[in-house]
Amino acid sequence: MENTYLLSVIKQLNYFKSLADQTFERLTDEELNWQFSKEINSIATIAKHISGNMLSRWTNMFTEDGEKIWRERDTEFEHEFLSKDNLKSIWKKGWDCFFEAINALTDEDLERIIHIRNEPHRVVDAINRQMAHYPYHIGQIVLIGIQIKGADWQSLSIPKGASDSFNEAKFKDAKS
Template sequence: MKAVAELYLSDVRERMAEVRRLGDRALSQLDDAGWHRSLAGGGNSAAVLVQHLSGNMHARWGGLRGGYRPDYEGEPASRDRDSEFEESGLAPAELQARWDDGWAVFLDTLDHLTPEDLTRTLTIRGEPHTVLSAVQRQVAHYSGHVYQLVLIVKTLRGDQWQTLSIPRGQSVAYITQMHAAQAAALPDSDEQR
């Protein structure tokens, strides 16, 4: 079972680093004003989502950066969640710093969790969770908000949007290129004899 837990931790680290890079690439396409635009009245801007993600990452994982601690509460009384959803007017550089710092907290915590930690307990708003379920909860939460960021930025950029995946109409060319790269990486069959 330990091997499965190690595989899970390795995979979740890799997947969440990919989610973060996806957000990085979307946010890099915003101009200064774009950070604070929402798509509809009452909607979240990229700035608000960044503030919320950073606040959540600090609350949930800040006390576990060096490893698991028994009786950890992932929603400290010092957190002001509601303020995370208020437009702060922060400059893009400040928002980028919050984004980077929040992700550093979460990814550093993942780096310090052990397979044995996954079955241990922590609480969030007083509700007990295994570390595994707390991580899974946040994987879904963070991924959802990053995809919201992508939608916001893509909509705001319109024709200037630079795709974050395979461009439309390029799937066959992409797969062909991948297969060619894989074939080139294989050892020559004559050399194996």
């Protein structure tokens, strides 16, 4: 794959995926299933939804609508207790489907029309739609993890109060 846009999509979404992966690793089964209230989804529920979306959108995207008849979106939001191993298996299945579809695309494919809920989208627009959707939910996953761990949370980026030392280390070396 030589397309810089697709390479950027893969790089960016691998980064966001890694934030969720690191959050999963820091939490117990009970914490992954914790809900602040019945109206707010648990990390497990959010991850289940992202995976369901990926499987629906990226399976047979050129021959079937992106909202598959077999998808039961509403059940993705039903709270069910998932072990960390089960959650990671569901998560992996969705991401594998997404990356397999993206890696198979050609430059010409980006202008092809696919349908999501019977609405036409250029492939590039469908990708952009997901580039907003997945990080939105991953931000929720990380925020819930921070709320659960409180002071025991270790930052996934630059910790509060450490910007100057971080930048000093980054700018010590010549540009690459």
